[in-house]
Structure formats: structure tokens, C-alpha cells
Amino acid sequence: MVPLNWYILLSAVVFSIGVVGFLTRRNLIIIFISIELMLNAVNISLVAFSHYLQSIKGQILVFFIIAVAAAEAAIGLAILIVFYRNKPTIKVDEIDLLKG
Amino acid sequence: MTTLQLFFAYFAGMIIVLSILVVTRKNPVHSVMWMLVLFVHIAALYLFLNAEFLAAIQIIVYAGAILVLFLFVIMLLNLRNEETERKFQRQWPIGVIIGVVFMAFLVMILGEITVVPRLGKYSVEFIQSEGNLMTIGKILYTEYLLPFEIASLILLVAIIGAVLLSKKKIK
DSSP: OOOHHHHHHHHHHHHHHHHHHHHHBOBHHHHHHHHHHHHHHHHHHHHHHHHHTTOSHHHHHHHHHHHHHHHHHHHHHHHHHHHHHHSSOOBGGGOOOSOO | OOHHHHHHHHHHHHHHHHHHHHHHOSSHHHHHHHHHHHHHHHHHHHHHTTOHHHHHHIIIIIIIIIHHHHHHHHHHHTOOOOTTOOOBOTTHHHHHHHHHHHHHHHHHHHTTOOOOOOOOSOOHHHHHHHOHHHHHHHHHHHTSHHHHHHHHHHHHHHHHHHHHHTSOOOO
16 A cells, blocks of 8 residues: 555655746756646646545646646647747747737 | 555655656756656556556657647757756746745645545446547547547647747748
8 A cells, every 4th residue: 555645755756846947947948848847747646646535636637737737738729839930949048028 | 554655655746756856956857857757657547547548648649749749849959958047947946935835725624624435336346347549439429529620639739839939931
């Protein structure tokens, strides 16, 4: 029997690794990937709680989180492509002007 | 350590190592490849928790759709992998310190909580009697019908938005 605390700690560690990746990388694609990593950490925590509290609501929420994460990744990458046409860089510290 | 705990330790350790690898690669294609392995391990973790439907959805949607989308965008942008380019921002120590403090807080606080396993309706036997897919399907179409329809609307908006945003302007 795996204790619930192990799942929660795993989710916390993966979430903070996603936070570190989001805060320190220059490449915008890696920043998007860190966002997906954070969402997956939350998914692990939700499914673990759903299993231990014998409820199904955690899994339902994970279902919707996966759907919304897919939609958000699509829109975010589309915006990235549109911005790349404006200024051909994806490093965040070179995107420093409000005017295109 | 029972066998189950040993397997969980393998998957948890691999998930942590893979997420560090995902976040620290110089080539974004390498990051995406490690993310694929990470998603397969997370799907295996869902199988531990009797969520077979979610494990399948995780592999189909995340590893099969979102990762392919990332790869397409990386290919479209035609990035050059310069060897002398910095990959971390100039203020990366502050980011690492913030992340480590955040993780220390979370681990200290969340390691102390004790959740009493409550006996709800959806025990493991109940879910296994009908199958995870049937259980989620019954709930999704009766109690959570409105969020289900709204999720489909969100996906429709995402499709339209992505197509509209990536069109070339015809002058």
C-alpha cells in the first residue's frame, strides 16, 4: 500500500521543478513545456486524492484539466507562431519591446 | 518495502529525474523527447491508482497530440541550435532559489498532513466492477454534463483560434 503522502510529495516536487523551469529558461518553447509539467503534477495529485478518498471527482477534474491544457497549448503555440513572424526570436529576454 | 512500493519508487524517481531533464536540455527537441518518456511514466502512475481511462487519455492526448503539436511548432520555427547560446536567463540563481524554497515549503507542509482515507461510494471494488471508463462516463453524462459541453466549446474555440492565428495574411 503506497501512502498518500508519497504521491503528494511527488506532485509537489514535480510542480516546483516546473516552476524553476518556467522562471529560468530563455526559450519560450521550454517555458510552455514547463507549464505542461506543472499541470501534470497537479493531475498526479488529483488522481491520488481521488483514489484515497474513494471519490470520482478527482478523475473528472483531471479529464477537464487535460482538455483545457490541450486547448491552451494549442492557442499558446499559435500566438508564439504569430509573434515569431513579427520578430524572429523566441528568447524571452530579447522580447523586450511593446512595439512589434 | 513491498513490491508495490518498490515499483512506485521506480516510477516516482524516474518522473523526478525526467522532469529535471525536460527542463534543462539545450535543444527543445530533446526536451520534448524526454517529456514523452515522462508522460508514459505518469500514465503508469495512473494505472497504480486504478485510473485506466485516465492513463489511456494521458498517452493519447498528451503524448499523442500535445507533444506532436510542440514538435510541429519547433519544426515550423526552424530554430538553430547555436552552441554558444545561453540557455538560462541572466537571473537564473534567483529562479532556482525561489523554486527550492517553494519546494521546501511544499514538502515540509504536505509531508505532515494526514488524510484519513474516507469511505466514499467509488471504492476500488465499485470502480473495478463496472470499469473505470463506464464509471467516468456515467458521471460525465449525468452529473457533469454542463462542464462536459463547456469543455467541448473550449476545444472548439481553441481550434478556431489556432487556425485563425496561424493563417498568413493575404494582402
